[in-house]
Amino acid sequence: MKISDMDMGKLVDAIGSATFPVVFEGIGEHTPPSELRERANLNSxxxxxxxxxxxxxxxxxxEVFELIDRSIGHMKASHAESFEELLGPGGSLSKIHKL
Known part of the structure; x- marks a missing residue:
């Protein structure tokens, strides 16, 4: 079996599931949005x-260097979109901090 034989979507999901708890460890309801964004950028x-x-x-x-740059850009855009829904005006986490 080779890397090219693997289901890349499944593999990336599994790796993401493994790294996410480490990167976002200690995050709670009192974590400032700026720290959440920093962690999201690190995860990207x-x-x-x-x-x-x-x-x-x-x-x-x-070609790995170009692929890494493109992949990081893609991940940052994806994270930014997700976090904007949480942290932006009217986002679900914004409401928590207003309580």
Whole structure:
């Protein structure tokens, strides 16, 4: 079996599920939004690097750097969208902090 034989979606989901609790450890209802955004950016960086390498397939070459940059950008955009729903005006976490 090779890396290219793997279901990349499943693999990335499993890795994300493993890293998420570590990156967001200690986050609670009193955590400031700026720290949540910092952690989201860190998670994007970690997952983007992993995805970039996995996207190379069976052999990692010079293209890994471009793939990592694109993957990090994709992850940051995805995280920003999700966190805007939570932290933006009227977001579910914004309401918690107003209580």
């Amino acid at each position: 960086e970690i997952m983007g690097r992993i995805m970039g390498v996995l996207l190379c397939g069976d052999e990692v070459g010079q």
